[in-house]
Amino acid sequence: MRxxxxxxxxxxxxxxxxxxxxxxxxxxxxxxxxxVAPEKKAQGRAAVAEWLSxxxxxxxxxxxxxxxxxxxxxxxxxxLPGRPDGIVLPKAEGAASVExxxxxxxxxxxxxxxxxxxxxxxxxxxxxxxxxxxKLAGLTWGAxxxxxxxxxxxxxxxxxxxxAPYEMVRALTLFGAHAAGVAAIETVFPRINAIDALAAYVAxxxxxxxxxxxxxxxxxxxxxxxxxxxxxxxxxxxxAIVDLFAAHPGAGALRHEGRMIDRPHLVQARRLLGxxxxx
Numbered sequence: 001m002r003x004x005x006x007x008x009x010x011x012x013x014x015x016x017x018x019x020x021x022x023x024x025x026x027x028x029x030x031x032x033x034x035x036v037a038p039e040k041k042a043q044g045r046a047a048v049a050e051w052l053s054x055x056x057x058x059x060x061x062x063x064x065x066x067x068x069x070x071x072x073x074x075x076x077x078x079x080l081p082g083r084p085d086g087i088v089l090p091k092a093e094g095a096a097s098v099e100x101x102x103x104x105x106x107x108x109x110x111x112x113x114x115x116x117x118x119x120x121x122x123x124x125x126x127x128x129x130x131x132x133x134x135k136l137a138g139l140t141w142g143a144x145x146x147x148x149x150x151x152x153x154x155x156x157x158x159x160x161x162x163x164a165p166y167e168m169v170r171a172l173t174l175f176g177a178h179a180a181g182v183a184a185i186e187t188v189f190p191r192i193n194a195i196d197a198l199a200a201y202v203a204x205x206x207x208x209x210x211x212x213x214x215x216x217x218x219x220x221x222x223x224x225x226x227x228x229x230x231x232x233x234x235x236x237x238x239x240a241i242v243d244l245f246a247a248h249p250g251a252g253a254l255r256h257e258g259r260m261i262d263r264p265h266l267v268q269a270r271r272l273l274g275x276x277x278x279x
Contacts (some may be wrong), residue, residue: 001026001027001059001085001111001137002026003026003027003137003138003183003185003211003212004026004211004212004213004224004228004229005024005025005026005027005212005213005214005215005220005221005224005225005228006025006026006027006028006029006061006113006185006212006213006214006215007020007023007025007027007028007029007214007215007216007217007220007221008028008029008031008035008063008188008214008215008216009028009029009030010031010035010036010044011030011031011032011035011045011047011048011062012035012036012037012043012044012047013047014047014050014051014241015071016046017030017051019218020044020218021056021057021058021158022235023214023218023221024218024221024222024225025058025218025221025225025238026058026059026087026212026225027058027059027060027061027085027086028058028059028060028061028157029059029061029062029063029088029214030048030060030061030062030063030079030084031062031063031088032044032045032048032049032063032064032065032071032075032079032092033063033064033065033090040189041065041071041074041129045074045075045078045079047065047076048062048078048079048082049078049079049082051082052079052081052082052083052084052109053081053082053191058108059085059086060084060085060086061084061085061086061087061088061113061137061142062075062079062084062086062087062088062272063087063088063089063090064079064087064088064089065090066090066091067089067091067100067101067104068091072101072104073104076105076152077103079091080105083110084110085110085112086110086111086112086113086137087100087101087109087111087112087113088106088112088114088115088116089112089113089114090114090115090118090142090145091115091118091122091145092114092116092118092122093118093119093121093122093125094116094122094124094125094126094128094129094162095125095128095129095130095131096125096128097114097125098112098129098132098135098136099132101173102132102135107200109135111135111136111137111138111271112132112135112136112137113137113138113139113185114129114136114139114140115140115141115142116129116139116140116141116173116176117141117142117143117146117172117173118142118145118146119145119146119149120146120149120150122146122148123146123268125173126172126173126175126210127176129177129179129180129182130177130179130181131253132180133180133181133182134256136180136182137182137183138177138182138183138184138185138211138212139173139176139177139182139183139184140173140184140185140186140187140214141169141170141173141187141260142187142188143155143156143166143169143170143187143221146166146169152165160191162199164174170172170187171261174208174209174210178209183211183212184209184210184211184212185211185212185213185214186201186202186205186212186213186214187213187214188213188214188216189201189202189213189215189216190216191222192216192217192219193219195219195223198220198223198224199223201226201241202223202224202228203207203227205227205228206227206228212224212228213228230272234272235272235273236274237269238268238270238272239269239273240256240268241256241261241265241266241269242266242269242270242273244256244261250279
């Protein structure tokens with residue numbers, strides 16, 4: 001499942017489902033948590049269940065409510081018959097939270113996408129997801145709940161960049177995902193009408209090793225998809241590096257276009273081309 005872009009849609013707004021599905025996003029996240037008021041949770045569950053029961057043209061994840069809130073069981077009972085393509089687990093606290101969710105689901109479970117940094121305790125469990133890596137669709141993070149949980153006024157500087165504590169959390173999520181062998185999904189960009197700033201945010205995420213991103217509005221999808229799709233020039237360059245090493249088996253370092261390249265360059269090139277890293 002390609003996950004460059006995952007678009008949030010409030011579960012209690014079913015009139016938005018079709019537009020979201022036609023947005024070009026790689027997947028939807030039908031949200032039963034933060035975007036749905038408590039009195040509308042049942043309405044949201046019913047809307048998601050109805051939509052999942054129809055033929056769909058796009059993978060659909062469902063964000064359930066946190067495990068400790070007493071609502072997760074009702075969420076799962078409503079949506080699992082529709083066979084969602086994944087479950088987004090908010091306020092996850094490491095592999096133990098994933099295992100608890102899998103136990104609630106029972107039997108064959110869809111892939112899980114934990115939001116892995118929304119509590120202070122969660123930060124200390126980011127290295128544990130390798131134990132459940134085979135059950136995950138990826139790993140992502142959030143920059144809103146954690147500052148609220150610790151009484152911080154914001155996670156961002158005046159220019160929109162993250163403050164030092166949240167840059168650290170972002171980096172730990174990135175490495176936690178790769179250590180677990182799963183997709184590293186960047187968190188949302190909150191400014192809907194700032195496309196140039198979004199493009200820069202996406203470029204930074206891809207540069208750093210994220211492979212996709214969550215979105216909050218259909219207008220963001222084209223920029224996100226473009227940013228996480230290798231350009232033709234990148235593919236040509238990657239193929240040239242792979243071919244060069246194939247022509248010189250056993251070489252540790254080679255000269256290519258006036259610079260020295262070695263195995264890390266080969267690994268990057270093979271990853272970009274979707275080839276086995278060790279091949």
